[in-house]
Amino acid sequence: MSLYGYTAADAATNCICDLRSDTLTKPSAGMREAMMAAPLGDDVYGEDPTVTRLEQELAARLGKDAAVFFPTGTQSNLAAVMAHCGRGDEMISGDRYHLYCDEAAGASVLAGVSMVPVTTSEDGGLDPDRIAAAIKMDDPHYARSRLLSLENSVGGRVVPLKRIEAGVHVARDAGLAVHLDGARLFNAITALGCDAATFAAPFDTISVCLSKGLGTPAGSVLVGPDALMGQIRRNRKILGGAMRQSGVLAAAGLYALEHHVPELVSDHARAARLAEALRATGIGEVSSQTNMVFLTPKAGDHARLIGHMAQAGIKIGGQSPAIRMVLHRDVDDGALDSAIAAFRSFTSS
Ligand SMILES: Cc1ncc(COP(=O)(O)O)c(C=O)c1O
Incomplete structure (x- = not known):
């Protein structure tokens, strides 16, 4: 078993439906064509017209001045931390946020920035009082509080804009910059039904994942x-x-903005359908928002359920106690029907 629940050999075989993550999506046929046709240049020389177009397009959509294209979200988050903080400075983030938990402590290892985790609330947001308590006074004993780093969506949950604004207000009052890990920003916007610039307004910098x-x-x-x-x-x-x-x-990113963003709504609808079907089986506790579904099976069922689903060719997350399932563009209605049938056969066996 790997961290992701399956060996590389398992991953290649017997898979009808893979619900482990939306990072598993493969480029669509139209996206591959757009990649083939893209005009290219050396972007380090500033001469790749397609990169420049993507940077300008996203900056315009989010109402910001400019943008820089990165290979990964981890690197783009870290570059933002380094732009806001110097060595020995401090950044405040949620204790369940990716930048704090899942980026190998890069901010500390490579940027010399100390990370102060604040308890993440059930809705994925940070309480303004907790943010305020984490900000240090300017004293030579202490690291300098420089940055508040938020995330939205968080584990599929969309943090309401009012709640974000309250936290940002506290940070601004203390002179902190504010970054957003918006890895799934377009899922959040799709769920909120707001425009991208309104969503982006409270933040100095935002990292958006295309992958x-x-x-x-x-x-x-x-x-x-x-x-x-x-x-x-x-x-x-x-x-x-x-x-x-x-x-x-x-070019893949530009294609995704035009053609795939409008289709995220289908992933959300499928997540809601899966959640409803799971609740109807009484298999355990179920929660769902945007493209993610979390299932906490009944006591003692966890390993047996994952095994049963794998036998049926359905890959689900190996997390415990709540198993994460992510709907994405490579899971169509037929694949989802197979997954639901496998869950039903587990509860009736
Ligand atoms: C919320 C969040 N932020 C950042 C990242 C990092 O993205 P990448 O895998 O491109 O480094 C991920 C990856 O899953 C993520 O889920």
């Missing part, structure tokens, strides 16, 4: 103010993320 539900093979974009772009581009170089003919990947 999750949007279906590109790689790529994230960091948007922000002109004043930070030189430093962000420099940080990308320091971190080894400056790429050459990366317009091949940027």
Whole structure:
């Protein structure tokens, strides 16, 4: 078993439906054609027109000055942290947020930034009082609090805009910058029904992933103010993320913005359908928002359920106690029907 619940050999065989993550999406046929046709240049020279077009498109959609294209969300988050904080500075984040939990402590290891985790509330947000309590006074004994780093969506949950604004207000009052890990920003916007610029307004910088539900093979974009772009581009170089003919990947991103963003609503509808079907079986506790479903099976059923589903060719997350299932563009209605049938056969066996 790997961290993701299956060996590489398992991953290749007997799979009807893979619900482990939206990162598993493969480029669609139209996306592959767009990648083939993309005009290219050397982006380190600033000469790849497709990368430039993607950066301009995302900056415009999010109402920010400019953007820089990165190979991954982890690197784009780290480049943002490095743009806001120096060594010995401190960043406040949620104790369940990806930047704090799942990026190998890169902010501390590579940027010398200490990370202060604040308890993440059930809705995925951070309480303004907890943020305020985490901000340190300016004293030579203490690290300097410089950055509040938020996330939305969080484990599929969309943090309401009012709640985000309350936390940002506390940070601004204390002179902190604010970053958003918007890996699934378009899922959040789809669920809220708001426009991207309204969603983006409270933040200085935002990292957006193209390689999750949007279906590109790689790529994230960091948007922000002109004043930070030189430093962000420099940080990308320091971190080894400056790429050459990366317009091949940027073309996938442009295609996703035009064709795949409007289809996210189908992933959300399928997640709701799966959640409803699971509740009807009485298999355990179920929660769902945007494209994710979490299932806590009844006591003692966890390993047996994962085994049963694997036998039926359905891959689900190996997390415990709640198993995560993510709907994405490579799971169609037929694959979802098979998954639901396998869950039903588990409860009736
Ligand atoms: C919320 C969140 N932020 C950031 C990342 C990092 O993205 P990448 O895998 O491209 O480094 C992920 C990846 O799953 C994520 O879920």
